[in-house]
Amino acid sequence: MRLQHECLYCQKQIIGRTDKKYCNLHCKSAYQYQKAKEQPERFYNKVDNQLKLNRKILKQYNKGGKVTVRETVLLEKGFNPNFFTHYWKNQKGEVYLFVYEYGFLKLKEGQNNKYVLVLWQEYMSVAKR
Incomplete structure (x- = not known):
């Protein structure tokens, strides 16, 4: 029919x-x-999209393995430091937050907030005992 x-x-x-x-x-x-x-954007998509953007920004500014960048430069590009995948604590007690293989540590130099950007290294995987 x-x-x-x-x-x-x-x-x-x-x-x-x-x-x-x-x-x-x-x-x-x-x-x-x-x-x-x-439909409203699902929470998973928001987190995933922000992680992808954070990684892209960190990769763009960290060409040499370790570099210092002003906080405002990253924030203007859409970087959100509240979204990261894991962390690593060095011997000085500083905690680097990572977005996959790209890490960042917030520092204050005088009146300026900055980020030290690093690349994940194999020695960071070793568990401390």
Whole structure:
């Protein structure tokens, strides 16, 4: 049995099976994309996106393995120091926060806040006893 009904995306008349909802694959894909955009961003996606952005920024500014950068430079690019994957504490007791292989340590020099950026090193993996 064939009935006429409307495509959920473009509202054109569909002639065909009773369970058919879209004119074609384009309308189906566009409708699903539109519905997904209407949903609030999931917490997982927010965290994942911020981690990716943080890593990209740290990678961009740490070309030599260890470098110092003003805090404002990173923050203006969208860096958020509250999002990191793990940490490492050195012998001085300083705690470096890492976004995968890129680490950062916040320092205050006079009136300026800065970050020391480092790359993860193999010796950091050794557990202290």
